[in-house]
Amino acid sequence: MEKTILIKRKYANEMKSGSPLIPKDALVNPSALKEEGELIRLLDEQRQFIGLGYYGRQNKGAGWILTHKEGEPIDQAFFDEKLKTALSYRKQLFESTDTTAFRVFNGEGDGIGGLTIDVFNGYYLLTWYSKGIYQFRTAILDALKKYAEPAGIYQKKRFDTKGQVVDEDSYVEGEQPEFPLIVKENGVKFAVYLNDGAMVGVFLDQREVRKAIRDKYAQGRTMLNLFSYTGAFSVYAALGGAVKTTSVDLANRSMSKTIEQFSINGIDYEAQDIIVEDVFHYFKYAVKKKLKFDMVVLDPPSFARSKKVTFSAAKDYKDLLKDAVELTSDKGVIVASTNCSTFSMKKFKGFIDAAFKERGESYRVLEEYSLPDDFKTIKEYKEGNYLKVVFIEKR
Template identity: 70%
Template sequence: MKNAVRLQVKSDFVKYMKAGNPLINKDAIKNSDALKVEGTIIDLYDEKNQFLAKGYYGKQNKGRGWVLSRNQHEVIDQAFFEKKIRRALEERHFLFEDPDTTAFRVFNGEGDGIGGLTIDYYDGYFVMSWYSEGIYHFKEAVTQSLTNLIEFKGLYEKKRFDVKGTYIEDDDFVVGERANFPLIVKENGIRFAIYLNDGAMVGVFLDQRDVRKTIRDKYARGKTVLNTFSYTGAFSVAAALGGAAKTTSVDLANRSKAKTIEQFSVNGLDYEAHDIIVEDVFHYFKYAVRKNLLFDMVILDPPSFARSKKHTFSAGKDYPDLLKQAIAITEKNGMIVASSNCSTFGMNKFKGFIEKAFHESGETYEILEEFSLPQDFKTIKEFKEGNYLKVVFIKKQS
């Protein structure tokens, strides 16, 4: 691969880079005018010309690339990528051997040593997600590594970048055989209909695997469940399989209803016994209050940022108010499953949101369980933002 470009890191950023943080911040580079082409290998030095790290240049949010190695002499080539991916595959062997789970993450970006790249597995098919033009430069090396290391039916990809930072619509198929859709995968025995060629999202968020299992196995039986921002209804399906008396799924997207019906159907569940509603969640909260509706369990898993005609939601600012609306329609001794995938705050701040919402609602609560990312979503302590998922099971006390 090409010769490395030498870059100087500003003194303010040297400490966190030496501490192992793999993200190359856009403000960290002194001679940033030397960065021309994404995918370029870069060598990072401090102002005393001491070597810090080797990485690649790629624009991703506030980042300008990721550290790949702390070894000045390491070559970033096909063998480098294959070594990283081999180790990741070996660490997920327990999932490959689980007949009840055929969808999971096999490579989780900086957690597995290559920021900007994730690879997910769906019953014989792999999906590579690229988060910058810089990492996309190494597509051939990653594809060849997977080909060398493991048998697969086919490879797909998701380009999660463009000048506006949005998903690039394209034919996502790369190599092998094309899947027949829907592709039915399993997660702890729950079946999900998956579409690998249908935009940025395939039909289920794999990072919530442990949470869905907990809802099904421990808390759903006999309960009335409201699932807000429900997407394809995965939490509703888990609750129904766990014996919920009834689930209500609410999402603003028109396609959510057909997708949720499909997920119920592939699990042999009667979707007509449940409510599937296309509506702004905030409108539904007001409706539920007017109709004196109360639920035994309310699931809150909003996007980090969402906009509708009348509402704009930002998790870092608006989550306490969202929780207050959920508290108002949760039965005494009922449960709220509060979730956020926003990477700008951690679990302690999230618990502060919970405390604030219950205090302002004049209610008391008990935290029953907490979850972060499952084992296959590997993270590193040096990059806390990578461990973005926060889920808290909260009991509203009588």
């Protein structure tokens, strides 16, 4: 049973032009919405058809438009077609023997906002971002099994009240592999855990950036990897001929996880530095010791809180970059990266420019990266193309 929801004039045109998000503030009659997952027929205030979507609360949204075609039903055939198209779009990756972990369905980029699906060596991981999309799980799982033939299926629910992932129901069906599951990316091995909290052990959206570090920048350099998580950038740098890598992250488990990633790639982790410390403390220590690195990777979360520091990329990235500039040797390279969707690449490059100017240093941009092709995006929803990475040479 569809609910009819009216959309305020100031939002209607953008949504008619293909924007898939249904903003909370756009609804004229929000009290009509009762159950997440119910289908909603969106009309403008003149009662012209905008689209058919579902109600599901996620960040600033009240749901996602699934079709702008009047009369198109949201049924099993709809989900079958979306999954089939998405899988065929990644045909080249499925045929690769070098890369066995990648994204196979990227939310609104593939036509269903609120859902992502990744594959890890034949095992599929679905991430549900609202209770609303989770109501369609049977149809989506049926479509996946029809076209992908998964060895096993896992899931993450990102919609409980605190945004935490519940582990107990991460396994859905099929085979359960032994963890860690070893996957490959550009020939590099990663140990992943599909059954262990929100993070699996590697962020798949940085695949092309890591490859560039290994193939073009690492040889003969010392590398500092800040907010290093499980050390993926460090592993690539070591394999690319870096003299030494230093990985710094606040999380206690980052030490054992980084050791594991080095070890499965045959790298002597004892020849690398792995430091469990607040990055902001580390900056002070490194400046005091006058440490310099030939390459600094700066990939903070969009928002982070430690005991003494609250970091927001939108407000604080420039100051973080100023500290990184101080630790970078002349002719050294900074890999400035952010996954914050609230500002554009243009604004990000503004932060970079301001950081160097305020330090009295000059620089040149070597190259830029955004999301790889498997993280499909659409031009009508710019926030979906969140990744911004700039390789900068300190002159």
